[in-house]
Amino acid sequence: MPTSEHGTHKAFTELPVVDISLLFSEQLEDRVKAAKELDKAARDAGFLYLKGHQITPELMINLKQVVKEYFEQDVDSKMANYIGLSKNHSGYVPIGEEGFYSTEAKKPDLKEAYDIGPDSPSLMARFEKDANTQWPRHEGFKKHVKAYYDAMLSLSRVLFQGFALALGLPEDTFTQQLTVPPSQLRLIHYFDNPDAKETDSGIGAHTDYEFFTILLPTAPGLQVLNGSNEWINVPLVDDCFVINIGDMMEQVSNGLYVATSHRVRQVKEERYSFPFFSSLDYDTVVAPIESLIKNDDTSSYETIICGDHLLAQTIQTFSYLKEKSARGEIDLPENARTLLSFGKPEIKED
Numbered sequence: 001m002p003t004s005e006h007g008t009h010k011a012f013t014e015l016p017v018v019d020i021s022l023l024f025s026e027q028l029e030d031r032v033k034a035a036k037e038l039d040k041a042a043r044d045a046g047f048l049y050l051k052g053h054q055i056t057p058e059l060m061i062n063l064k065q066v067v068k069e070y071f072e073q074d075v076d077s078k079m080a081n082y083i084g085l086s087k088n089h090s091g092y093v094p095i096g097e098e099g100f101y102s103t104e105a106k107k108p109d110l111k112e113a114y115d116i117g118p119d120s121p122s123l124m125a126r127f128e129k130d131a132n133t134q135w136p137r138h139e140g141f142k143k144h145v146k147a148y149y150d151a152m153l154s155l156s157r158v159l160f161q162g163f164a165l166a167l168g169l170p171e172d173t174f175t176q177q178l179t180v181p182p183s184q185l186r187l188i189h190y191f192d193n194p195d196a197k198e199t200d201s202g203i204g205a206h207t208d209y210e211f212f213t214i215l216l217p218t219a220p221g222l223q224v225l226n227g228s229n230e231w232i233n234v235p236l237v238d239d240c241f242v243i244n245i246g247d248m249m250e251q252v253s254n255g256l257y258v259a260t261s262h263r264v265r266q267v268k269e270e271r272y273s274f275p276f277f278s279s280l281d282y283d284t285v286v287a288p289i290e291s292l293i294k295n296d297d298t299s300s301y302e303t304i305i306c307g308d309h310l311l312a313q314t315i316q317t318f319s320y321l322k323e324k325s326a327r328g329e330i331d332l333p334e335n336a337r338t339l340l341s342f343g344k345p346e347i348k349e350d
């Protein structure tokens with residue numbers, strides 16, 4: 001495992017803003033120009049605000065509205081679509097379902113969620129070949145959430161092309177393996193909490209497992225660890241998504257782009273947040289790209305299989321999957337990594 005990569009992040013005090021309008025240009029030289037901006041932000045911070053993404057405001061407005069209505073229902077109604085009832089890891093995730101990083105002794109994160117993935121093949125394809133996404137009956141939910149999922153998938157394609165150019169690789173390096181990726185969209189609801197203290201956790205410090213995440217938050221609360229180990233607030237910026245580098249991008253870029261630690265603090269106001277975790281197809285072999293390995297390189301990222309890595313992390317995180325695993329109904333993929341096994345700096349909580 002590499003040990004010194006954390007030093008590559010700058011001591012930023014706010015996130016860089018990257019306008020990707022030029023990634024949509026017909027001209028390669030324009031796309032390369034935008035990719036250079038992505039490259040700088042990915043190296044310096046591993047986190048950025050994304051402008052010029054061409055996602056229409058209606059998609060986001062409709063998503064926020066229908067998700068708000070959905071979560072307003074009582075818990076019993078929401079539990080009708082409990083994630084543990086699905087065959088492809090989709091559905092309602094009640095408070096306490098996720099033992100993030102096996103810190104069972106810690107208080108559970110104060111949030112509920114609804115997880116969406118592709119129909120088939122899904123993250124659970126090893127166990128269930130034809131398992132479709134579980135949708136609640138709630139009016140308009142499937143229509144608006146699916147439209148948003150599809151838009152995120154398209155945007156992730158553009159960004160995968162941008163990151164390939166940013167790394168000096170052929171533009172289709174990643175997208176050759178982007179057919180039906182097990183990318184998950186999470187709809188997260190952090191409860192309103194007038195008594196929230198600055199130190200109350202909404203979600204503990206972590207890095208994301210995938211290549212990158214496209215995040216749409218509705219309120220402040222997100223914090224990012226900078227190169228000097230300080231937690232930096234991420235306020236909302238109009239018309240921008242927040243993008244962050246995940247574990248697998250760190251791996252393929254041979255540590256050039258580092259997965260940045262982040263966490264969510266409880267804020268007094270109610271908060272929703274919609275991360276789309278961008279991955280490649282299940283069978284994608286994830287290893288440092290040869291042209292990014294230098295002769296004197298001492299880093300040693302071990303090769304992983306994209307979907308197996310995600311599945312392993314998921315099985316070790318969700319209570320219902322831990323129980324299935326204990327009953328012998330599912331097993332961890334071979335060579336599964338334990339949680340937090342990437343070469344991250346020690347994650348500091350205060």
Ligand SMILES: O=C(O)CCC(=O)C(=O)O
Nearest residue numbers: 188208217222264273275
């Ligand atoms: O709620 C947020 O702003 C971030 C959520 C997050 O980091 C995650 O779900 O991985």
Ligand SMILES: [Fe+2]
Nearest residue numbers: 206207208262
């Ligand atoms: Fe995250």
